[in-house]
Amino acid sequence: MINASLPPSVNPAGLPPALPVGDDWAALDERLGAIEAFGGQLSQAVEQLVEAVVGLQEQAQQVAAPAPPQLAGGAEAALAAIGALNSRVVELEQQFALERSCRDLERVSRMHPKDRVVVFVATTYLGCNAKYAWLAFRERAKAEGITAWLLPQNAEQERMAKSLGEKCFPHRHADWSAEHVHAALSAAVVVTCDHFLNPNPYAPALLAGARHVQLWHGISIKEIGLRNLAPMRNMTPRYAKVLATTGPYTRMVGTAASAENEWRRWFSFERYAPIGYPRNDVLLREPTEGDLLNVDLEMLNAAVAARQAGRRVVLYAPTFRDVKRGTWVVDAGLERLAKQLDERGDLLIVNLHPVEQPMIPQLKEAVPTARFVAPRTDIYPLLPHTTELVTDYSSVMFDYLLLDRPILLFRPDHQEYVTRSRALYDDKLDTKPGPLVSSINELLLALRNRAAETAAHARHRQTLRDRLHDHADGRAGERFNELLLEEVALALDAH
Numbered sequence: 001m002i003n004a005s006l007p008p009s010v011n012p013a014g015l016p017p018a019l020p021v022g023d024d025w026a027a028l029d030e031r032l033g034a035i036e037a038f039g040g041q042l043s044q045a046v047e048q049l050v051e052a053v054v055g056l057q058e059q060a061q062q063v064a065a066p067a068p069p070q071l072a073g074g075a076e077a078a079l080a081a082i083g084a085l086n087s088r089v090v091e092l093e094q095q096f097a098l099e100r101s102c103r104d105l106e107r108v109s110r111m112h113p114k115d116r117v118v119v120f121v122a123t124t125y126l127g128c129n130a131k132y133a134w135l136a137f138r139e140r141a142k143a144e145g146i147t148a149w150l151l152p153q154n155a156e157q158e159r160m161a162k163s164l165g166e167k168c169f170p171h172r173h174a175d176w177s178a179e180h181v182h183a184a185l186s187a188a189v190v191v192t193c194d195h196f197l198n199p200n201p202y203a204p205a206l207l208a209g210a211r212h213v214q215l216w217h218g219i220s221i222k223e224i225g226l227r228n229l230a231p232m233r234n235m236t237p238r239y240a241k242v243l244a245t246t247g248p249y250t251r252m253v254g255t256a257a258s259a260e261n262e263w264r265r266w267f268s269f270e271r272y273a274p275i276g277y278p279r280n281d282v283l284l285r286e287p288t289e290g291d292l293l294n295v296d297l298e299m300l301n302a303a304v305a306a307r308q309a310g311r312r313v314v315l316y317a318p319t320f321r322d323v324k325r326g327t328w329v330v331d332a333g334l335e336r337l338a339k340q341l342d343e344r345g346d347l348l349i350v351n352l353h354p355v356e357q358p359m360i361p362q363l364k365e366a367v368p369t370a371r372f373v374a375p376r377t378d379i380y381p382l383l384p385h386t387t388e389l390v391t392d393y394s395s396v397m398f399d400y401l402l403l404d405r406p407i408l409l410f411r412p413d414h415q416e417y418v419t420r421s422r423a424l425y426d427d428k429l430d431t432k433p434g435p436l437v438s439s440i441n442e443l444l445l446a447l448r449n450r451a452a453e454t455a456a457h458a459r460h461r462q463t464l465r466d467r468l469h470d471h472a473d474g475r476a477g478e479r480f481n482e483l484l485l486e487e488v489a490l491a492l493d494a495h
Contacts, residue, residue: 102205108185109209114495115186116146118484119169119207121196124354126157126294127378129193129215129253132278135290136477137484138166146488149183153199160293173200181206188491189484193217195245204245211491213484214249214269215277218395219259219468222319223423225266251487253277253480255398256470262428273483276469276476279380283402284474287381295381296374299349303385312346314447315386317379318410319353319394322421326352326359330366332412333440338370340444347371349386351379353394388452390443393417393424397433401465402472406452407434410443428468433461 118141120134134150141148149167152158161168169180184206190196193215196204222228225246230239247268254263257274264272282291303313316337321328334350341348350372352360357375364372373379383399388406391397397407409432411417418424434452437443446452465472471479 098201102202105202105205106208109206112185112209114188114209114491116144116488116492117149117183117187118146118189118191118488119149119151119184119187119210121151121190121192121198121203122153122157123194123217124153125376125378126152126160127279127376127380128217129277129279130191131293131378132281132291132380132477133191133193133215133480134166135288136278136281137481138164138290140481140485144485146485147183149187151198151200151203157294164290164293169200169203171199173202176200185209189213189487191215191484195242197241197245211250211487212248213251213253213487214247214267215253215480216267218277219255219398219428220266220395221393221424221429223266226268227266227423250490251483253483256468258467274470275479275483276471277399278477278480280399280402281474281477282380283384283399284472291381294376294378296377296379299371299373300382300385302347302371303349303382306347307385307387312341312344312388313349313386314341314346314388314390315349315351315379315383316390316410317351317394317396318392320355321413321417323416326356326363328413330363332410333443334363334370335367336440337443338367341447342369349373349382351396388447390447398464398468401433401461402469404458404461404465406450406457407461408443408446408452409434409436411436411438412440414438428464431460431463433457433464 118137120130120137122130134148137148140146147167149169150157150161151169152161152171154171158168158171167183169184170176184203187207187210189212190207190210191213194217198204226243229243246266249267249269251271251273252263252267252269253273253275254260255274255276257272259274260272263269287295306313316334318329324331329350329352338348338350348370350363350370352363352372352375354376360372360375363370373382379396380399383396384403386405388408389397389400390408390410392409392411397409400407434457435446437446
């Protein structure tokens with residue numbers, strides 16, 4: 001560790017003009033840049049940088065006479081630069097140590113004996129396929145002698161899991177005991193429904209030796225995974241890590257056998273299982289206590305009351321934009337939509353994508369008549385209590401097909417979206433589930449005239465449902481349980 005402070009006997013203001021503050025500092029900056037750019041040579045570069053800084057300190061310590069007052073400012077700036085370099089070196093050393101530790105832990109995980117342990121990885125909110133797969137598997141796991149763990153992202157998820165009396169890793173990796181480390185290393189199967197980017201930086205390494213089942217978080221018409229590429233000038237370590245989490249998986253779960261080739265465009269996996277999404281089961285049955293974990297109950301009760309009163313409950317669920325985050329919905333006419341439905345006595349519920357949910361406080365001020373679903377909550381128990389869906393590109397539309405209710409596609413910024421946000425893989429929508437409109441005037445007219453409720457659109461929804469869902473029986477969780485048992489057996493046989 002570098003100690004950038006000088007001995008008390010040295011007066012910082014007395015540094016002589018001989019203290020290097022020009023070319024030597026430029027050399028240090030160059031070396032620091034080399035550290036950042038060439039991670040493979042990190043250790044050697046750090047050593048060189050340490051030697052350079054120590055050399056500067058030694059020169060400073062040799063000072064006996066105070067410097068002229070006019071040079072004091074430059075000396076202080078030099079000392080500040082030493083301190084900043086020291087901090088950056090420490091940070092880089094920590095990053096290097098973390099990367100090295102994770103590489104070694106991956107090796108440990110791959111050779112560690114596996115046991116009857118399954119780990120479910122929560123996403124940024126507890127409400128996607130991982131939640132419902134975990135809930136569905138709990139009782140079956142106990143009957144089969146399997147330990148099911150939840151890997152949370154935050155303290156609230158940890159609290160919710162423990163409220164059900166279920167095994168849950170601490171959300172802070174510093175709180176992991178030896179038992180937790182052993183459980184992760186022993187896991188036969190890990191279940192995810194998104195990129196595996198848990199806040200615990202050690203978690204993916206500790207679970208690297210487990211068989212990996214990917215549920216993903218919905219049928220997509222956006223290019224994702226290995227097809228969501230950017231030019232090298234935009235490449236970052238974070239972006240590269242995301243790409244690295246697109247596989248390989250031992251099993252990819254989908255909703256239709258015909259979609260396998262589409263998923264293989266986006267992800268790398270051994271086998272495909274078109275068994276349906278566990279989260280969709282709650283659309284076709286009454287929710288359990290576990291299903292209601294992390295649900296906006298105030299919004300759910302409002303929707304139930306509105307339906308009972310004979311009012312329409314319109315769910316607006318758009319996907320996010322890479323530009324104009326959150327604000328684009330105001331430009332699209334959200335205020336007019338909310339006002340018209342409110343004047344008719346109907347209820348508008350807005351569910352923004354998690355990426356844009358931080359904008360909700362500002363949007364509430366801008367559109368006070370709209371009701372926003374609480375951020376990072378689960379909307380699936382809410383869906384059966386809505387009467388129609390307005391969306392653009394969100395995968396929610398494909399789940400909503402199971403309810404056989406009107407869907408309107410509202411794409412007010414389509415050209416900008418496909419050029420500045422995401423490319424589309426829109427072939428699956430050659431048959432639209434409902435009217436496609438591009439302006440707020442068209443949307444208001446379509447809602448007023450109930451344009452999505454025609455017999456033709458009902459047939460279109462049926463066609464899409466048959467194509468995209470091999471099962472519509474509310475039993476995806478049961479089928480997933482059987483898949484997990486098979487994966488556990490395969491993991492144990494391999495060890």
